[in-house]
Amino acid sequence: MAAAARVTLADVYRAHERIMPYIHKTPVFTNATFDKLIGRNAFFKAENLQKTGSFKARGALNAVSNLLQVQDTCTSARPVSSVMSLRERNANAAGVVTHSTGNHGQALAWAAQTVGLKCAVIVPRDTPQVKKDAITSYGAELVLCEPTPQSRQETCQRVAEEQGLEFVPPFDHHDVIAGQGTIGMELLKQAPDLDAILVPVSGGGMASGIAIAAKAMKPDIKIYLVEAEGKMCEKSLRAGERLWPNPPRFLNTIADGIRMQHLGHLTFPILVDLAEKDVFSISDADMIKGMKFAFERMKLVIEAASGAAVVAAMSDKLAAMDKDMKNIGVILCGGNVDIDKLPWY
Numbered sequence: 001m002a003a004a005a006r007v008t009l010a011d012v013y014r015a016h017e018r019i020m021p022y023i024h025k026t027p028v029f030t031n032a033t034f035d036k037l038i039g040r041n042a043f044f045k046a047e048n049l050q051k052t053g054s055f056k057a058r059g060a061l062n063a064v065s066n067l068l069q070v071q072d073t074c075t076s077a078r079p080v081s082s083v084m085s086l087r088e089r090n091a092n093a094a095g096v097v098t099h100s101t102g103n104h105g106q107a108l109a110w111a112a113q114t115v116g117l118k119c120a121v122i123v124p125r126d127t128p129q130v131k132k133d134a135i136t137s138y139g140a141e142l143v144l145c146e147p148t149p150q151s152r153q154e155t156c157q158r159v160a161e162e163q164g165l166e167f168v169p170p171f172d173h174h175d176v177i178a179g180q181g182t183i184g185m186e187l188l189k190q191a192p193d194l195d196a197i198l199v200p201v202s203g204g205g206m207a208s209g210i211a212i213a214a215k216a217m218k219p220d221i222k223i224y225l226v227e228a229e230g231k232m233c234e235k236s237l238r239a240g241e242r243l244w245p246n247p248p249r250f251l252n253t254i255a256d257g258i259r260m261q262h263l264g265h266l267t268f269p270i271l272v273d274l275a276e277k278d279v280f281s282i283s284d285a286d287m288i289k290g291m292k293f294a295f296e297r298m299k300l301v302i303e304a305a306s307g308a309a310v311v312a313a314m315s316d317k318l319a320a321m322d323k324d325m326k327n328i329g330v331i332l333c334g335g336n337v338d339i340d341k342l343p344w345y
Helices: 009-019 032-038 056-071 083-089 103-115 129-137 149-163 174-190 205-217 233-239 267-274 284-298 304-313
Strands: 041-046 095-099 118-124 141-145 196-200 222-228 280-282 327-332
Touching (some): 009 056, 032 284, 056 174, 056 205, 196 205, 196 304, 222 233, 280 284, 280 304
Parallel strands (some): 118 141
């Protein structure tokens, strides 16, 4: 399928069949104290308990699996019984490479290890050590770069060319989006009465995947993006064009998982079509509040990007919205926290 083709619910279902033997069907948690606080019912999709500690395992494994399948054109249309069967059918794939602030890098390293492929991951030098260690623990080569989008891309391209590796981007990829969409499909089966879903957003792979799946299954559901302050998502969605500073830069935020300044080429038009134009822009201080609530009241370890979604559900902005939105999904996108450097210390 062409890279620019729009992901469909059928793609999400195929991704789910492909990856389910290897990932967790993560639980959905509720909390009576939280519901009383916000005056609605919240359903927390705990992707912090996913393989590698974040939702990224879904998209990475789907992309690696489908890469192996697509390269074997004689069998690409046949049903896939397992990821390992794909590896046996195409032993010529050299490996994969990506750039990542940590979670996608960990996920791709794990996915590559699962199918026996080489993997290299380019990460900014200031990536939390806990994430660097996790990447190498899955057998991947770790390559450090400067903490700028340009350095990430240039270093990744160089390593890909030198080693003959296939680039699997963190979000702007058909199979990555379809893999992340399995979150939305699962969540609506676990909590079918949802009226809205709050989704942390960086490049938009998870948000666009969830939006595709959820809106196809339940057209009236609302998808709200949750960003770190300074991203300009709402302005971009309302204008219908991707807005960001030139040159692109990372946001200055404790949420390293959602510090990308702009949405992707593939993800942006999906979100313009399917996401609400109202966006929740969250400060670092408020992310910490969300993290603390999950730690103290729910006994769940979540990272700052997840804390952004929690506090968005607690916000005055949501409180002022349609009171008929009784049931709210909240995506806890990851739990890879450096416990030696918790942001409130």
